[in-house]
Amino acid sequence: RKEVEQDPGPFNVPEGATVAFNCTYSNSASQSFFWYRQDCRKEPKLLMSVYSSGNEDGRFTAQLNRASQYISLLIRDSKLSDSATYLCVVNMTPGGSYIPTFGRGTSLIVHP
Amino acid sequence: NAGVTQTPKFQVLKTGQSMTLQCAQDMNHEYMSWYRQDPGMGLRLIHYSVGAGITDQGEVPNGYNVSRSTTEDFPLRLLSAAPSQTSVYFCASSSTHRVGSYNSPLHFGNGTRLTVT
Numbered sequence: 001r002k003e004v005e006q007d008p009g010p011f012n013v014p015e016g017a018t019v020a021f022n023c024t025y026s027n028s029a030s031q032s033f034f035w036y037r038q039d040c041r042k043e044p045k046l047l048m049s050v051y052s053s054g055n056e057d058g059r060f061t062a063q064l065n066r067a068s069q070y071i072s073l074l075i076r077d078s079k080l081s082d083s084a085t086y087l088c089v090v091n092m093t094p095g096g097s098y099i100p101t102f103g104r105g106t107s108l109i110v111h112p
Numbered sequence: 113n114a115g116v117t118q119t120p121k122f123q124v125l126k127t128g129q130s131m132t133l134q135c136a137q138d139m140n141h142e143y144m145s146w147y148r149q150d151p152g153m154g155l156r157l158i159h160y161s162v163g164a165g166i167t168d169q170g171e172v173p174n175g176y177n178v179s180r181s182t183t184e185d186f187p188l189r190l191l192s193a194a195p196s197q198t199s200v201y202f203c204a205s206s207s208t209h210r211v212g213s214y215n216s217p218l219h220f221g222n223g224t225r226l227t228v229t
Contacts, residue, residue, distance in 0.1 A: 008152075034217050041149065043202055043220035087155070089218070099170075100145075100206075100218055104154030 006103035017078045021106045023088030024070045032091040033071045037084045078110045114138050118221030125193040125228045133188040135203030143206045144186040148199040193228045
């Protein structure tokens with residue numbers, strides 16, 4: 001079982017829709033959590049960090065559920081430009097350091 | 113405003129050739145890492161370093177060597193290229209990954225697209 005799992009999608013939604021992705025992780029000692037966005041195999045770019053109390057950045061809301069070991073990303077009022085792959089990243093601890101572990105990504109396609 | 117710089121952007125190798133992918137960062141980051149990305153596989157960690165002189169293996173280290181003689185540079189060496197190493201390679205860095213410290217997000221280079229024939 002992969003340590004960080006995401007539904008690969010694709011999620012195909014119309015402009016203006018609300019869409020949510022989940023990401024589950026296996027290591028309960030995991031600390032930091034992030035969502036990245038990746039376009040057409042360009043480099044991943046940080047979308048937002050995920051804080052314990054949940055956080056919002058414009059149309060994007062991230063939540064952390066430690067008890068069930070998942071994080072979520074909610075996108076409201078989807079735009080065509082939101083079409084991308086969304087990567088979940090969890091920092092895990094194989095030793096004395098936190099090592100970022102990536103999910104395989106969820107593909108989002110926003111159509112007119 | 114360089115951030116993480118990877119060279120080359122594209123490379124074609126013949127089976128058995130060796131080469132080094134360069135990665136440099138100018139942000140004084142402690143943590144540096146190499147990933148490869150293949151269709152349907154996501155980003156897989158090859159090697160990482162938590163500081164100068166310290167390296168460790170990731171998920172898919174076979175066929176690759178690294179060294180970290182300075183904080184700024186983290187080259188990835190392919191010892192004897194194989195077609196299975198055809199991939200997109202990303203170098204990434206962040207300021208700290210120590211337990212108990214704030215874990216900053218990763219900064220990525222633009223990637224190196226490698227084809228081995």
